[in-house]
Amino acid sequence: MNSHASDIAFTPAVKAEQLKRGSREQYEAVERGRGWPSKVTPDLAAFLATARSFYLGTASAAGQPYIQHRGGPPGFLKVIDDRTLGFADFSGNRQYITAGNLAENPRAFIFVMDYARRRRVKIWGSARIIENDDALLAQLRPAEGNAIAERVILFTIEAWDRNCPQHIPQLIPIEEAAAVVQQLRQRVEELESELARTAGKRSD
Incomplete structure (x- = not known):
């Protein structure tokens, strides 16, 4: 029976490796605290x-x-x-x-x-x-x-x-990227229309 929930992953062999490589103290602190x-x-x-x-x-x-x-x-x-x-x-x-x-x-x-x-x-x-x-x-x-x-x-x-x-x-779902691209396209179209209207007024 495991003493801590993390024992399901931290087997004796894993704990031995943690001890050898210097991280066992860190995970012992987790076990003494709230744990997994x-x-x-x-x-x-x-x-x-x-x-x-x-x-x-x-x-x-x-x-x-x-x-x-x-x-x-x-x-x-x-x-x-x-x-x-x-x-x-x-x-x-x-x-x-x-x-x-x-x-x-x-x-x-x-x-x-x-x-x-x-x-x-x-x-x-x-x-x-x-x-x-x-x-x-x-x-x-x-x-x-x-x-x-x-x-x-x-x-x-x-x-x-x-x-x-x-x-x-950091990877973004294609649906989210497509939505942002569509917003940018709409904004570009709005700006182009506004620019065309401004240019038309100046030529009048």
């Missing part, structure tokens, strides 16, 4: 409500890791309760690697990146697949889009942590 959260907080819920994609990590029983990207409209990764997240599992390339991994190893990891605001959140826990639950699927299926949702994946949180923004490139 193990439940959804209002700020985490707000962060997830804007997320348009995340990465889901699983592993086979033999420990072979696999990471799969999940995307959808903002908020498609939903908070079910203070320990549970859920999302509709859309039809894809039908490899079913995530499904197979979870069938034999429930350990899972969610990595959410907000490139525009240079924020990232790591969530450790376990996941399970829910089949043939139409009510739950209807609750989690995004209202927009036409992707086919086959099942539900529920994720139980054991610990989560924020990362600093260091080394995160």
Whole structure:
């Protein structure tokens, strides 16, 4: 049993590396303080409500890791309760690697990146697949889009942590960039029209 929520990531081998490389004291201070959260907080819920994609990590029983990207409209990764997240599992390339991994190893990891605001959140826990639950699927299926949702994946949180923004490139969603460009085009057209009117008055 873990003494601290962060022990799910800071195994004895990890702590040995931290000690060897000079960062163990820093993380011991975190453990003595509030430590890592193990439940959804209002700020985490707000962060997830804007997320348009995340990465889901699983592993086979033999420990072979696999990471799969999940995307959808903002908020498609939903908070079910203070320990549970859920999302509709859309039809894809039908490899079913995530499904197979979870069938034999429930350990899972969610990595959410907000490139525009240079924020990232790591969530450790376990996941399970829910089949043939139409009510739950209807609750989690995004209202927009036409992707086919086959099942539900529920994720139980054991610990989560924020990362600093260091080394995160600032990338802007194309929709936001397009909106700004459109505003600039409209402003240019207004200025050109105003300039043409001014030039016309001077020539009169």
